[in-house]
Amino acid sequence: MNDARPHRIDVALVHYPVVNRDGKIIGSAVTNLDLHDIARAGRTYGVEACWIVTPYADQRELAGQIVRHWTDGYGGTVNPDRREALSLVKICADLEEVIAGTTAKWGKQAAGTGHLRSAAGKDRKLCSGPGHATPKDEPLLLLFGTAWGLAPEAVAAADAVLPPIRGRSDFNHLSVRSAVAIILDRLLGE
């Protein structure tokens, strides 16, 4: 165990406000496999909650139906591991709701300052390097943008911005599912 790793961490997958390829602010559609992959990675790395953020009521309803199939329905019966992962998912309308939720559960528990530390990337290629471990007593909310990434207003609201994931090239177009997996491994992996 790396003692510098935060002990309490949430992930938020943001569908609004994000930008499209032209940099315009849009709301993106919820992708079924995002829920599965991010919940499974979250469960693997000890994430407390995976927030799915979309202002569209029909998208929240769709996401809720998918999750309930695995948490309460037939899916969880035949695949308990998937139920365990998808039980981390919380669906909400906006970032304010995420902040309210994390503050409610962490606000009084947070040692020292008691405030939340947030990290967001300018785009979906959000990432952290080995030097970005946070104090273990400080809760961490990681924001990830879908589409072409978080809108500037969402980035500006964060306390910190993680650097882009770099491989061996300038190609920087990972899926948000892959980016979440890599960041969690860098921050929380053994």
Add this chain to the structure above:
Amino acid sequence: MNDARPHRIDVALVHYPVVNRDGKIIGSAVTNLDLHDIARAGRTYGVEACWIVTPYADQRELAGQIVRHWTDGYGGTVNPDRREALSLVKICADLEEVIAGTTAKWGKQAAGTGHLRSAAGKDRKLCSGPGHATPKDEPLLLLFGTAWGLAPEAVAAADAVLPPIRGRSDFNHLSVRSAVAIILDRLLGE
């Protein structure tokens, strides 16, 4: 750059032989987003080719149609980044074809022994830790199993087996897409 990182690396996503939840050997179906996510991660980390291995002709045809939409068709016109990633995909019928392909391109180039080093996991939760860097002159073929992971015969044919990805729990059910992203980052990330 970490000089211990291999310079030539291929990834193979195996749909047969893999096992189901009961440990029986099956052939799994090709998943559209596997192609995208693994190709995008592969392109990010400098992978030479992403092999999609399935013995089913109709599945190879389907995978080929998906890839061509992005490499030759309309998809690549509107999204050149996706074209660049999916151009790494090679579709083939079995592992023998992968080995033949990698041997053909690497056989005479490989310094020293000239043989391929392969690594496979007992299941989809295949991974590597920091101690698993390979000599940089030795080409590396990474095998990943879909469904509940590579069949024992595929694991036995590999030269090495990478340890499971560990997070903060015993939960070990990442998607193969996430596992590929994490392993490439551990082996090849900055």
